[in-house]
Amino acid sequence: MLKEYGQFVYQEEANPRIGEDEVLIDVRACGICGSDVHGMDGSTGRRRPPIIMGHEASGVIAEVGGKVTGWSPGDRVTFDSTVYCGSCWFCQRGAINLCDNRRVLGVSCEDYRQHGAFAEYVAVPQRILYRLPEALSFERAAMVEAVSIAVHAVERAPISLGDTAVVVGAGMIGLLVVQALRLAGCGIIIAVDLEAERLKLAERLGADVSLKADDCDVLKEVKHHTRGRGADLAMEVVGTSPTVNTALACVRKGGAVTLIGNLKPSIELPLQSVVTRQLTLCGSCASSGEYSACLDLMARGTINVAALISATPPLADGAAWFKRLYGREPGLLKVVLIP
Numbered sequence: 405m406l407k408e409y410g411q412f413v414y415q416e417e418a419n420p421r422i423g424e425d426e427v428l429i430d431v432r433a434c435g436i437c438g439s440d441v442h443g444m445d446g447s448t449g450r451r452r453p454p455i456i457m458g459h460e461a462s463g464v465i466a467e468v469g470g471k472v473t474g475w476s477p478g479d480r481v482t483f484d485s486t487v488y489c490g491s492c493w494f495c496q497r498g499a500i501n502l503c504d505n506r507r508v509l510g511v512s513c514e515d516y517r518q519h520g521a522f523a524e525y526v527a528v529p530q531r532i533l534y535r536l537p538e539a540l541s542f543e544r545a546a547m548v549e550a551v552s553i554a555v556h557a558v559e560r561a562p563i564s565l566g567d568t569a570v571v572v573g574a575g576m577i578g579l580l581v582v583q584a585l586r587l588a589g590c591g592i593i594i595a596v597d598l599e600a601e602r603l604k605l606a607e608r609l610g611a612d613v614s615l616k617a618d619d620c621d622v623l624k625e626v627k628h629h630t631r632g633r634g635a636d637l638a639m640e641v642v643g644t645s646p647t648v649n650t651a652l653a654c655v656r657k658g659g660a661v662t663l664i665g666n667l668k669p670s671i672e673l674p675l676q677s678v679v680t681r682q683l684t685l686c687g688s689c690a691s692s693g694e695y696s697a698c699l700d701l702m703a704r705g706t707i708n709v710a711a712l713i714s715a716t717p718p719l720a721d722g723a724a725w726f727k728r729l730y731g732r733e734p735g736l737l738k739v740v741l742i743p
């Protein structure tokens with residue numbers, strides 16, 4: 405539990421009570437999300453203490469509410485990090501990521517406090533549950549939110565077979581975006597980052613070219629690999645002025661940039677270049693309905709998540725691992741805590 409900003413405690417809590425349409429999940433694995441790490445110091449306003457964080461989890465159903473159908477104790481499951489309402493205008497159109505009444509597990513903000521899955525048990529409504537394929541371990545299943553974000557973003561991008569793509573930012577999500585672009589039929593995929601180790605991993609996971617942004621002229625290199633035109637697409641997975649501008653500069657006239665990162669709430673935009681080169685800009689938020697497909701791709705190994713899990717320590721050591729992630733320890737990607 406985040407007791408004060410920057411301070412975690414590991415303590416006994418009563419098990420959450422389940423409502424009629426909810427199940428109690430015996431949590432077996434829960435990943436630490438970047439949003440948890442950014443939230444722990446109060447800078448985002450979305451982890452107001454006291455809060456049990458954790459929204460990237462998997463486990464076994466321990467108990468089902470009176471109105472739950474189709475699920476039983478013992479079922480291996482994961483769940484959407486977003487508790488959507490299912491009845492607003494957006495939900496009814498299938499855009500559950502845009503739900504008017506959306507709550508995220510393990511988040512406390514001005515409007516609500518919803519305890520999450522860095523615990524032995526968590527309660528979630530039946531409508532957000534997904535069954536785990538047998539071949540998928542709990543640790544790997546806890547990566548499904550990250551995978552779904554990458555897959556959703558790639559589905560938002562106007563991709564044609566053989567398109568060249570630039571991925572700006574080869575962190576957790578960027579490395580999954582590289583894999584999803586490959587699956588979507590892209591031709592040359594170019595990964596851009598500042599960390600050599602991540603770029604090596606990007607190449608292992610499907611990038612053809614990796615560019616260390618502080619070591620080379622990224623634009624020149626991209627042009628070199630795209631017959632002087634620029635890439636058909638760019639995926640921006642950081643969210644700062646320099647990185648978004650790199651993504652915009654790398655695409656050809658008429659190209660498209662999908663924006664996933666939002667480290668900064670506002671950025672500088674080269675308006676004239678976007679207008680006169682007729683670029684398409686497209687935001688992508690969370691996911692809407694991609695979980696089943698992602699679980700299948702993960703179970704088959706078509707999307708490799710094992711390579712992105714840095715450590716699976718016990719939940720009791722969670723505070724120390726949060727600290728290491730907060731300190732931006734190089735080489736650390738996903739840390740999955742085991743209750």
Ligand SMILES: [Zn+2]
Nearest residue numbers: 437438460549
């Ligand atoms: Zn997350």
Ligand SMILES: [Zn+2]
Nearest residue numbers: 489492495503
């Ligand atoms: Zn809704």
